[in-house]
Amino acid sequence: MTENVASPPLKLYSYWRSSCSQRVRIALNLKGLNFEYKAVNLLKGEQFTPEYEKINPIGYVPTLVDGDIVIADSFAILMYLEEKYPQHPLLPSDLSKRAVNYQAANIVSSSIQPLQNLVVLKYIEEKSGPEEKLHWVQRVIEKGFAALEKLLKAHAGKFATGDEIFLADVFLAPQIHGAINRFSVDMSKFPLLSRLNDEYNAIAAFQDAEPSKQPDAPQSSS
Numbered sequence: 001m002t003e004n005v006a007s008p009p010l011k012l013y014s015y016w017r018s019s020c021s022q023r024v025r026i027a028l029n030l031k032g033l034n035f036e037y038k039a040v041n042l043l044k045g046e047q048f049t050p051e052y053e054k055i056n057p058i059g060y061v062p063t064l065v066d067g068d069i070v071i072a073d074s075f076a077i078l079m080y081l082e083e084k085y086p087q088h089p090l091l092p093s094d095l096s097k098r099a100v101n102y103q104a105a106n107i108v109s110s111s112i113q114p115l116q117n118l119v120v121l122k123y124i125e126e127k128s129g130p131e132e133k134l135h136w137v138q139r140v141i142e143k144g145f146a147a148l149e150k151l152l153k154a155h156a157g158k159f160a161t162g163d164e165i166f167l168a169d170v171f172l173a174p175q176i177h178g179a180i181n182r183f184s185v186d187m188s189k190f191p192l193l194s195r196l197n198d199e200y201n202a203i204a205a206f207q208d209a210e211p212s213k214q215p216d217a218p219q220s221s222s
C-alpha cells in the first residue's frame, strides 16, 4: 500500500461483518490509503450512542473521517474518496460503462442490502422466528442477484464491467461474500457472480477487507 498523504490519517468507523463497511475498506485498499480502524459493535448497539450519532445521524456504519470532514454512508464516502484521491479510479471514463457501474452498485445498495440490514432481520426474527428471517434474506438476495446476472452478462470481462476493477465490483464483492458465508445462498444459480467472486478472492485489496481479517472480528469467523 502507498502512504496516505492526508494528515491526520483517515479514520473508518466500521463493523467487521458490515458489507457497507467492507465496500469502503476495499476502496481504501485499492487506492492505497492507510486508515485507522475504529470498531463500532453493532450487536452491542454502539451505533446508537449519542457520541456516534453525532457523526452518523442515522446510526449506521460506515463513517469516514478525513481531517475536519466527516462522511456517513458508503456511497457518499466512495464518491468523496474518488474525487479527493483519484488514484485507482472507481468510475470508468466511458459514460455508458459508468452508468452500468452506478446501476449495479445501486441494485446492491438500494434493492438488496437495506432489505437485509440488521434492524430488519431483528424485527423479522422477533415477529416470525429465525427460519422466516433466513427465508426472507435468501429471497431478497436471490432477486437482486438474478437482476445483476442479467445486467452484467453484456458488460462483464474479468470483472463486472470489463477487465478493470470499478465501483460495481466494490459493491458486489461484500454482497456475494455475505450471501455465501452468512446466508447460505445457493450460488449455483448465479454463475457470473460466482466467477467474479473467485476473481475478487484472489486480490489482496479484497482479501484484506474481508470480515474475518478485521481487528474486531471474533476468532474463527468468516
Ligand SMILES: N[C@@H](CCC(=O)N[C@@H](CS)C(=O)NCC(=O)O)C(=O)O
Pocket (backbone or CB within 6 Å): 018, 019, 020, 021, 042, 047, 059, 060, 061, 062, 072, 073, 074, 075, 109, 114, 117, 118, 119, 120
Ligand atoms: N446506505 C448506508 C447503509 C448503512 C447500513 O445499513 N449499515 C449497516 C451495516 S452494513 C448498519 O449499520 N446496520 C446497523 C443496524 O441495522 O442497526 C450505507 O451504504 O452506508
